[in-house]
Amino acid sequence: MKKCTYCIFLTYLILGIYVLGITIKTPFVSLTLDTTNGQPVFVDSYYPLWAEQKNIEKGDIIVSIDGQPAMENRYVQQQMIVRSANALTIQKADKSIQTIAVKHRDMPEELYLQILFPIFYFFLAFGVALYVWRRNQNNLSTFLLILFLLTCSTAYISTGASARGNMIGMFVISSCIILCMVLFIHFLQHFFKYLQIKWTYPHSKWLYLLILFIPGFYLMEEIEPSLREFTPILNLSLFAVLVVYAIFILVTSYLRTKLAKIRLIALAFIVPFLPFLLFFVTPEILGHKPILHAEIAALFLLFIPFSFLFIQVNERLFDIEYQLSRLRYYSTLAFFSALLLTAGIALLFMGELSIVHVTSIFLLVFMVIIASFYIKERIDFKYRKIIFSSTGNYVHNLYAAVQRMGKAKNQQELLDRFKYEITEKLGTTAFHIRTITDDSPQHVSYYPQLLLHDAGEEKIMLEIRHALQKEELLWLELLALYVSMFINNLQQIEDLVREIQHIKNTSDTPLPWLDKLLWNIIEKEKSILAQELHDTILQEQLHLARELDVLAGSPTIQKETVLAIREQLLNATKDLREYCENLSPPLLDTFGLQMALKKLIQKVKIRADFLLSAQIDRVEFQDVTLHLVVYRLVQELLNNAIKHAEATEVSLQLQAIPQGFILRYDDNGIGCDIDDLIQSSASMGINGIRERVRAFNGDITIQSSLNEGMHIYIQIQEDGDSYDEHTYYR
Known part of the structure; x- marks a missing residue:
């Protein structure tokens, strides 16, 4: 599958570079001529401003194109048009001869719309497709989405070559505009299956037969040249039918399901394609002059890569409802802000700005403000965890304080540790923790208070007699929230212990x-x-x-x-x-842990396709269950190596330390992203290892990254009070 995908990417890349080379090689001029009197007389230009700058006037005779007589040019003979040229020789009305060098930079519209924008769009879509494929390589819906993006971009970048009359460019754009619609409908069918939505439309595989019409159109042209005028119309009509069909599927499906995912895909499809359909394709089919030129109408296609970047069938990149709510919120704030700023600018330059200018300013300000909100969000996410103040990092200290308080064994010890944290962090003792019951005398306090615990008849309050900054108050509120949860948990544990003790003392039940x-x-x-x-x-x-x-x-x-x-x-x-x-390993009870592990390693060496080196020390424990724990840890590590590591070398070392052991595991396999591992089915073994280590107050460190193997360090000692449980991922 990977080789096939690489070939597809390479094919699209070669096609894109080829048609781009054709576009860059010769500037597009599109001069309309009149050859009724046997001479190519200039009538009109696709770029009238350029013709005016070059002093090309109506009635001028085009003598030669790139050094060749104009009447020998194929497109002059067949269509009375000069499509492209690097140099033009014209004869003025006074019989003077003028040679014009045609440059891309002299025609900004042609430079931007046929070269720069298509290059940007092609490589943007190519990059997005590559990125989506790397994130999810084994999914047909993702593969179809990638093909859709690549086909759209190839169709767009081939517009220049097609406009210049290049046969490959014309065939590519004719095929791609049909194929991209078929691929999109095929993608919808599989995406609906993923969403468990019934597909009530004809199977999309039959639509691929429509691609066969494209060679048929060109064959008809060769047989009957007069059909050349109808071939583009037939092609555009087929494209229009497919676009309308796709919109129909999206709209009816959304009305039936009301799913936000369908709404997002509908918007991502309709916004780019509907303007192109209404302003260019439909007038062309009806025989009218297009409202927008094809290059301008196609600019809306630039929205496609941005829209579909986040649409992945596994939803790992994109929470649709969350993103839509953010966009609505930011758009509302940006709209009113942009409206006020634009109104101020319009008043400042009263009478100097047209409606178009004011609208452009509003849109620019609106987009800049929205972008600023998103940038601010990213910066806040990165730096709000570290709130700088004269006393240091509050959030990091909060985590450490919660960890220290979590070791308290009863409520009084917890409150003592809470007092200590406040004194250390805030540098003040101007606070008081008191317990209020229904029988307590009423106490009116003029100081801020925080509720630490509420058990109905009893409340624990923190009274603060010191002025706090906002960051300090936020830190204290969060810490108090953790204290409240700790108290609830401690009370439940104490109640449970009392219940067990009571049952033990009163009966054997x-x-x-x-x-x-x-x-x-x-x-x-x-x-x-x-x-x-x-x-x-x-x-x-x-x-x-x-x-x-x-x-x-x-x-x-x-x-x-x-x-x-x-x-x-x-x-x-x-x-x-x-x-x-x-x-129940029989050797474990009969011959001990060391012999049982050696037997296990011997069996793994026979099964595994990697080189296993092991160093097993003799370890002894007072708690006999630790022998089984060590055996299970080694067993699970080696099973994971066989099933998931794809390693060629695996190293295992069991080292005895006072009242415990150290177990080291290393491999040179494919490694993994730790966050992805926790969510995958392969994490069941790793989670089992973590749980076993945690049960015996051990330490475990897991280091891994893609293509850099996995390295696991485990240390367990029988004296659990001396060692705290930590789990690190790097």
């Missing part, structure tokens, strides 16, 4: 909820094991039973068949033994 929890855990493990056995060994046994049935009904029994069945039975028995060993 076990706790119902504890029994239920343990039962659920056991049943979940049973279900997982049952599914594993069903999908593997049981299926193998059923397959062997069917083979034995066939063998029993056979008049002759072949020895090779019986031996093959026996071999399969031995393999199934081997798999079952491995399941049993994984559930």
